[in-house]
Amino acid sequence: MPVYTSEALILRTYKLGEADRIVVFLTRDRGKKRGVAKGARRARSRYMGALEPMTRAGVAYYEREMRDLVRLNYVEPQRSPLSAIGLAGGAAVLGHVGYFAELIDEWAPEAHADERLYRLGSAVIDALAAGAPIERLTRYFEYWILRLQGVYPALVVCPGCGGALEAGAVMPPREHTFLCRRCASASHGTNISAEALGFLRAAARTAPEHMETLDLEIRAARELETAHRRLLNTHLEKELKSVRVLREMGK
Numbered sequence: 001m002p003v004y005t006s007e008a009l010i011l012r013t014y015k016l017g018e019a020d021r022i023v024v025f026l027t028r029d030r031g032k033k034r035g036v037a038k039g040a041r042r043a044r045s046r047y048m049g050a051l052e053p054m055t056r057a058g059v060a061y062y063e064r065e066m067r068d069l070v071r072l073n074y075v076e077p078q079r080s081p082l083s084a085i086g087l088a089g090g091a092a093v094l095g096h097v098g099y100f101a102e103l104i105d106e107w108a109p110e111a112h113a114d115e116r117l118y119r120l121g122s123a124v125i126d127a128l129a130a131g132a133p134i135e136r137l138t139r140y141f142e143y144w145i146l147r148l149q150g151v152y153p154a155l156v157v158c159p160g161c162g163g164a165l166e167a168g169a170v171m172p173p174r175e176h177t178f179l180c181r182r183c184a185s186a187s188h189g190t191n192i193s194a195e196a197l198g199f200l201r202a203a204a205r206t207a208p209e210h211m212e213t214l215d216l217e218i219r220a221a222r223e224l225e226t227a228h229r230r231l232l233n234t235h236l237e238k239e240l241k242s243v244r245v246l247r248e249m250g251k
């Protein structure tokens with residue numbers, strides 16, 4: 001049985017039998033894996049505290065021929081979002097941590113490396129640990145995860161008339177482009193102010209490790225939240241469980 005070691009992001013776990021857990025994790029070098037953590041549900045398990053969603057860890061696992069499930073040998077946490085919970089509004093942060101993990105899980109390809117997605121998730125963990133404002137971090141993360149899938153609308157030029165999107169834009173109902181106000185004048189839709197566009201353009205050229213340098217006011221953040229939810233629901237063809245949790249928390 002070949003053994004692999006890697007850095008990985010823990011995405012979620014579920015129960016297996018009486019004492020074990022299945023762990024879904026994104027490795028830096030070989031994509032998403034599902035592995036059995038033997039004894040992880042026992043009281044004094046060696047996996048204690050290591051399997052929370054969005055924990056970055058060193059992992060070792062065995063791959064068995066003809067089986068989808070790998071077998072975890074160890075998970076050594078390097079950084080955990082739990083360390084951020086005390087810093088800024090525990091429950092809200094925890095709700096968002098679940099949201100980040102679920103989005104990565106939805107889009108991470110099985111057994112196929114995606115270095116950029118890994119880097120984005122890893123940077124979010126660092127930002128959480130540093131106490132980054134959760135709203136700005138969330139909008140940044142949504143922008144990038146949609147962009148990495150190649151489905152984020154163009155930010156500079158209106159696809160209706162080819163003019164510049166200077167004074168803001170509108171995402172019309174049931175469409176997934178940002179139109180200038182002239183082209184969108186007859187339709188309703190989601191308003192994207194010049195401030196919101198400014199944030200997105202800055203996000204496009206700002207690496208995850210420098211996201212704390214971006215500004216985002218409340219009103220623009222709400223606009224992007226609405227637009228991103230529409231884009232995500234369309235491309236995932238469903239609403240995520242963690243989004244319902246956030247809504248029930250009033251977030």
Ligand SMILES: [Zn+2]
Pocket residue numbers: 158159160161162163179180181182183184
């Ligand atoms: Zn136009």
